[in-house]
Amino acid sequence: xxxxxxxxxxxxxxxxxxxxxxxxxxxxxxxxxxxxxxxxxxxxxxxxxxxxxxxxxxxxxxxxxxxxxxxxxxxxxxxxxxxxxxxxxxxxxxxxxxxxxxxxxxxxxxxxxxxxxxxxxxxxxxxxxxxxxxxxxxxxxxxxxxxxxxxxxxxxxxxxxxxxxxxxxxxxxxxxxxxxxxxxxxxxxxxxxxxxxxxxxxxxxxxxxxxxxxxxxxxxxxxxxxxxxxxxx
Numbered sequence: 001x002x003x004x005x006x007x008x009x010x011x012x013x014x015x016x017x018x019x020x021x022x023x024x025x026x027x028x029x030x031x032x033x034x035x036x037x038x039x040x041x042x043x044x045x046x047x048x049x050x051x052x053x054x055x056x057x058x059x060x061x062x063x064x065x066x067x068x069x070x071x072x073x074x075x076x077x078x079x080x081x082x083x084x085x086x087x088x089x090x091x092x093x094x095x096x097x098x099x100x101x102x103x104x105x106x107x108x109x110x111x112x113x114x115x116x117x118x119x120x121x122x123x124x125x126x127x128x129x130x131x132x133x134x135x136x137x138x139x140x141x142x143x144x145x146x147x148x149x150x151x152x153x154x155x156x157x158x159x160x161x162x163x164x165x166x167x168x169x170x171x172x173x174x175x176x177x178x179x180x181x182x183x184x185x186x187x188x189x190x191x192x193x194x195x196x197x198x199x200x201x202x203x204x205x206x207x208x209x210x211x212x213x214x215x216x217x218x219x220x221x222x223x224x225x226x227x228x229x230x231x232x233x
Contacts, residue, residue, distance in 0.1 A: 009044030015172030034065030038188025194219035
């Protein structure tokens with residue numbers, strides 16, 4: 001199955017790229033510059049493509065991203081600390097981001113004769129991000145079949161959509177993902193902050209998977225406090 005992987009440079013999408021390379025025919029990685037707070041994650045996506053020996057396309061969506069206002073990822077709004085599943089993390093939603101990215105990736109797949117587009121949406125995303133939920137991915141694939149009817153038959157490959165972040169760490173380890181060569185932190189500093197939602201989720205996932213976390217965090221212990229706060233302890 002010739003497959004394009006949408007790759008942000010984060011743990012999930014790099015693990016997915018490794019898995020596709022091991023089990024299918026990885027044709028390229030595609031990333032999107034939508035004016036996010038930092039470009040650091042795109043550097044890690046480029047490293048993944050070079051390591052896997054495939055082309056890497058960065059699609060310039062900064063003009064579109066500038067119109068998708070109100071998110072801490074695109075506006076001058078502080079990224080909150082805390083667990084990924086807290087209500088406060090809704091400020092990191094970029095409206096319709098995945099729908100836009102997937103539509104572009106499907107067009108690229110059709111143009112290049114690929115069989116599938118892969119994205120690393122997972123079960124932990126469902127609470128915050130509506131365009132990561134199974135109802136969305138299933139409807140999107142149906143829409144794309146109509147959009148490309150008679151021209152191309154491309155599937156949407158979402159192997160993690162019903163799985164946890166810890167499951168992704170387990171799968172990533174199985175296919176040799178170099179976790180230290182991935183970037184999750186929303187804040188984009190010299191090191192992972194250890195306090196934003198994605199850092200807390202990342203640290204928790206390694207703990208639950210029972211796999212050593214090679215990530216260098218500024219605050220490596222905050223995740224326990226964030227989880228305790230969420231659970232009301």
